[in-house]
Amino acid sequence: DVKVTQSSRYLVKRTGEKVFLECVQDMDHENMFWYRQDPGLGLRLIYFSYDVKMKEKGDIPEGYSVSREKKERFSLILESASTNQTSMYLCAGGWVGELFFGEGSRLTVL
Amino acid sequence: DAKTTQPPSMDCAEGRAANLPCNHSTISGNEYVYWYRQIHSQGPQYIIHGLKNNETNEMASLIITEDRKSSTLILPHATLRDTAVYYCIVRVPSNSGYALNFGKGTSLLVTP
Numbered sequence: 001d002v003k004v005t006q007s008s009r010y011l012v013k014r015t016g017e018k019v020f021l022e023c024v025q026d027m028d029h030e031n032m033f034w035y036r037q038d039p040g041l042g043l044r045l046i047y048f049s050y051d052v053k054m055k056e057k058g059d060i061p062e063g064y065s066v067s068r069e070k071k072e073r074f075s076l077i078l079e080s081a082s083t084n085q086t087s088m089y090l091c092a093g094g095w096v097g098e099l100f101f102g103e104g105s106r107l108t109v110l
Numbered sequence: 111d112a113k114t115t116q117p118p119s120m121d122c123a124e125g126r127a128a129n130l131p132c133n134h135s136t137i138s139g140n141e142y143v144y145w146y147r148q149i150h151s152q153g154p155q156y157i158i159h160g161l162k163n164n165e166t167n168e169m170a171s172l173i174i175t176e177d178r179k180s181s182t183l184i185l186p187h188a189t190l191r192d193t194a195v196y197y198c199i200v201r202v203p204s205n206s207g208y209a210l211n212f213g214k215g216t217s218l219l220v221t222p
């Protein structure tokens with residue numbers, strides 16, 4: 001089975017902390033994505049990458065950055081976490097509309 | 111990408127067919143219709159996709175109207191485990207430089 005693994009299911013951080021969310025895929029896909037999901041707002045695209053060291057902004061990139069040093073790993077970085085970044089973060093990999101998602105990382109910023 | 115419209119919620123009795131509609135009246139000729147679902151506390155899961163012909167797999171059937179302006183996802187015998195949010199997405203397939211835009215979907219509740 002294809003697999004996308006997110007490093008942490010639950011995290012609690014303090015305002016101003018630097019936060020790393022890690023995502024690893026074993027599908028050898030070029031494309032990887034980070035979404036966030038909030039009640040009433042659905043899934044919103046933060047960043048995506050279609051190749052190593054390549055990145056593209058999604059709909060809500062402000063306050064986030066990403067890193068894609070290896071094909072299998074796509075990291076989401078919150079340089080200085082804020083309370084409005086409390087959310088569920090979902091990583092995905094795939095192609096041609098057939099995305100495979102990880103289980104999600106629920107981040108709480110206090 | 112073409113915009114899609116789905117009802118916010120639907121109910122279905124267990125064992126009955128669940129028919130989830132999606133309107134995509136501005137779809138263009140090379141755009142596919144994709145369906146995903148998200149069970150509570152999990153990441154979205156791919157279900158099925160199609161261009162203009164009806165499609166069926168082990169999970170569901172997809173019926174696309176002849177003018178392609180709407181489609182219906184059919185779960186032939188809904189179970190309680192089919193309770194989820196279902197997303198209809200229209201997109202040109204591409205191997206790179208693309209992303210899927212998920213709307214708010216339809217929240218399907220399957221009742222005993």
